[in-house]
Amino acid sequence: MELRTLNMITPLELLNLYLSDGKSVGPTESKLYQKFNSELTWDALLNEGYQQDLAPMLYYIITKSSVFKTLNFEHRTLNLFVSDEIQSKLKDLYNHYLVRNMIQFKELDTILDAFEKEGVDVIQLKGAWIAKNYYPDPALRPMGDLDLLVRKEDLKRAKECLVKNGYELAEGPAEDDWEKRHFHFPYIKNTQLSPTLVELHFDIRAKSDLIKSNILELWKNATLVNADREHIFTLSSGYLLLHLFWHTYLHLSKDLSLRLLYLIDIALIQRAHNGNQGPQINSDAAKKWGIQKQVYFTMDALNKLFNIHLNTNLLEKLRHNSYYLKIFDFLMLKKEKEQTSKDMKLAYTIILNLIAVNSIFDKIKLLLTYNSENPFSNRERIKKKYSCLSVKMNFLLFVLHPVILLIRGLKGFYKLLRKPISHTTQN
Secondary structure, three states: OOOOOOOOOOHHHHHHHHHOOOOOOOOOOOHHHHHHHHHOOHHHHHHOOOOHHHHHHHHHHHHOOHHHHHHHHHOOOOOOOOOHHHHHHHHHHHHHHHHHHHHHHHHHHHHHHHHHHHOOOEEEEOHHHHHHHHOOOHHHOOOOOEEEEEOHHHHHHHHHHHHHOOOEEOOOOOHHHHHHHOOEEEEEEOOOOOOEEEEEEOOOOOOOOOOOOOHHHHHHOEEEOOOOOOOEEEEOHHHHHHHHHHHHHHHHHHHOOOOHHHHHHHHHHHHHHHOOOOOOOOHHHHHHHOOHHHHHHHHHHHHHHOOOOOOHHHHHHHOOOHHHHHHHHHHHOOOOOOOOOHHHHHHHHHHHHHOOOOOHHHHHHHHHHHHHHOHHHOHHHHHHHHOOOOHHHHHHHHHHHHHHHHHHHHHHHHHHHOOOOOOOOOO
16 A cells, blocks of 8 residues: 655655755755655555665654754644554564664674684774764664675684674685685675675775776775774775775666665764865875766765755765766666566666766776676577577677677667656655
8 A cells, every 4th residue: 555645744755854954855956856755755654665674774863863853843844743553563673673783783783703813903894883883873874794804814813703603605606716716705604584795805906897896995085983893893984985985886787776875874973073074085095996977976966965965065076978968867767667678778777877977998898898798698599599500690790799789879869868757845
């Protein structure tokens, strides 16, 4: 049954009120804001699972945030209300994530104690660290797994610590294949209430990822969590943000879905460290890593969705060809529920990656990497798709398939790029 949302404040408006300390419901003139505000309905979030990991944060804002309570008291005519039915569903999800997070935090403490005892240096990445240190309540930031970074020479001891504490390598490729093709090992521990997954990283990128990050640079810029522990580290705020910007774009370029939770992470970190003046990201480091475009695109999307005034000087430093930004904007303005063929979706993901890399060499490398690793480009599928019996023709089409997809994708939205795209707001 669809939830009634007439005259109620929307999820995106709520998030903006909280992040702006009650000053704004968001940049309503932004087309990207209008698009998300119309698609991120209470029904989509609670009944369809769209961006559902925002539920705990929304429940907190409604029931515990002084901003929402104050605004409701001072401005009774603004319709700042959420129905009892929606609040009940949000409460159920909040409790669900609370239990999961409590289990994972307990497991994390056990693992970190074991690493400290064995003298294994470890950096806490992303979710758990952000939840504990930047959210007003650790239950507000759902986590799919625990991301831990260790030095490659410490991998053996780190794995032994995990095994001693009841973890085992998750099902999948053999361990040697994991190391060749991935940048982490997935370990899992099954408990009665909820399984805990640990991603044991020795790097932050796969060999196929077109990012020139230096893992030694991350360790050099890591800081101890506290003086009582000699081996438990976290990234400096600048490198933490740099990693998050890249990680957000990486996921976006794989499934065409912009996760607002990742943007909330960035917004809360920059607010905590910079008093709403903007994240202190080293633009030179972004360029050295070759991800200045990913940072720029993600920061631009953040500015268009949340009224929090990110650092305009940094945006200027990272600014690039406006035509690329126009392509990015078009892809972001595509309706989330719009039915897209597999080939067209793959074409769009290729385009998102192509506009983010710099040199022609990297663009060619990206196409070749896509064709060698993407399961949708295997030769049997190409042979069936194009009904070609010739071995030579089959091989030629296999090589050209990503280019064919790219051309189709460009033709598919070339005309739309030349005219403005209109979106209606949610009432």
